[in-house]
Amino acid sequence: AQKVTQAQTEISVVEKEDVTLDCVYETRDTTYYLFWYKQPPSGELVFLIRRNSFDEQNEISGRYSWNFQKSTSSFNFTITASQVVDSAVYFCALSEAEAAGNKLTFGGGTRVLVKP
Amino acid sequence: DAGVTQSPTHLIKTRGQQVTLRCSPKSGHDTVSWYQQALGQGPQFIFQYYEEEERQRGNFPDRFSGHQFPNYSSELNVNALLLGDSALYLCASSFTAGLPSGANVLTFGAGSRLTVL
Numbered sequence: 001a002q003k004v005t006q007a008q009t010e011i012s013v014v015e016k017e018d019v020t021l022d023c024v025y026e027t028r029d030t031t032y033y034l035f036w037y038k039q040p041p042s043g044e045l046v047f048l049i050r051r052n053s054f055d056e057q058n059e060i061s062g063r064y065s066w067n068f069q070k071s072t073s074s075f076n077f078t079i080t081a082s083q084v085v086d087s088a089v090y091f092c093a094l095s096e097a098e099a100a101g102n103k104l105t106f107g108g109g110t111r112v113l114v115k116p
Numbered sequence: 117d118a119g120v121t122q123s124p125t126h127l128i129k130t131r132g133q134q135v136t137l138r139c140s141p142k143s144g145h146d147t148v149s150w151y152q153q154a155l156g157q158g159p160q161f162i163f164q165y166y167e168e169e170e171r172q173r174g175n176f177p178d179r180f181s182g183h184q185f186p187n188y189s190s191e192l193n194v195n196a197l198l199l200g201d202s203a204l205y206l207c208a209s210s211f212t213a214g215l216p217s218g219a220n221v222l223t224f225g226a227g228s229r230l231t232v233l
Contacts, residue, residue, distance in 0.1 A: 004158075006158075031218075032218065033218045033219050035221075037224075042226055043204060043206075043226040043227045043229075044119075044120075044206075044224045044225055044226040044227065045159070045206065045208075045222075045224040046224075047221050047222070047223070050219070050221060052219065091158055091159070093158075095217075095218040095219075096218045097217075097218040097219065102147075102149075102164070102210065102217040102218050102219070102220045102222070103149075103161045103164065103172050103174065104149075104151075104159070104161060104222065105161070106158030106159050106160075107158050108157055108158045109157070109158050
């Protein structure tokens with residue numbers, strides 16, 4: 001069975017600090033996809049990034065960057081120079097590549113509070 | 117371009133009652149998934165509909181049922197409500213074509229918050 005663990009329940013930072021969110025996953029599949037979603041107070045989950053299991057290249061997109069390490073089953077996410085608008089709950093999620101559907105298994109989420 | 121719309125946004129029911137939640141997918145999307153998110157937890161997959169059929173189901177009892185209509189909109193029905201069914205119910209849509217299913221990016225609605233008293 002698939003499992004996603006986000007050990008940090010809440011992180012509080014001051015604006016302009018960097019924030020790194022940890023995510024550890026378990027799966028028996030050899031091919032899978034990893035996602036990060038953001039849930040602001042309004043409720044809808046907003047897609048941030050997707051990574052497939054066969055591409056471990058780490059990238060930067062604007063203020064977001066991610067570190068995917070298949071050897072340790074980790075998919076960490078960093079917000080650089082945080083802003084108040086980054087305050088939200090962040091979810092890491094996992095899906096099988098070839099499943100009949102695209103069921104996402106979510107972690108418990110990390111609440112990020114960015115103070116002015 | 118409207119995203120995923122859900123109705124109602126909030127509702128209160130009592131134990132034993134039945135509830136129907138509705139979802140209109142994002143324009144161009146043909147697949148609808150439903151998730152249950154209890155307070156302080158991550159979303160849990162309920163089921164997914166494609167071509168008006170249930171394609172995949174999570175670990176939820178038969179009290180949870182759904183339907184997809186020819187216009188791709190969907191309903192989630194929950195019978196014999198329990199206190200534990202109180203949660204935010206999220207609908208997500210995606211387009212199933214080309215890419216392996218697991219790669220599809222889901223677009224979520226703002227959810228229907230159900231309170232069972």
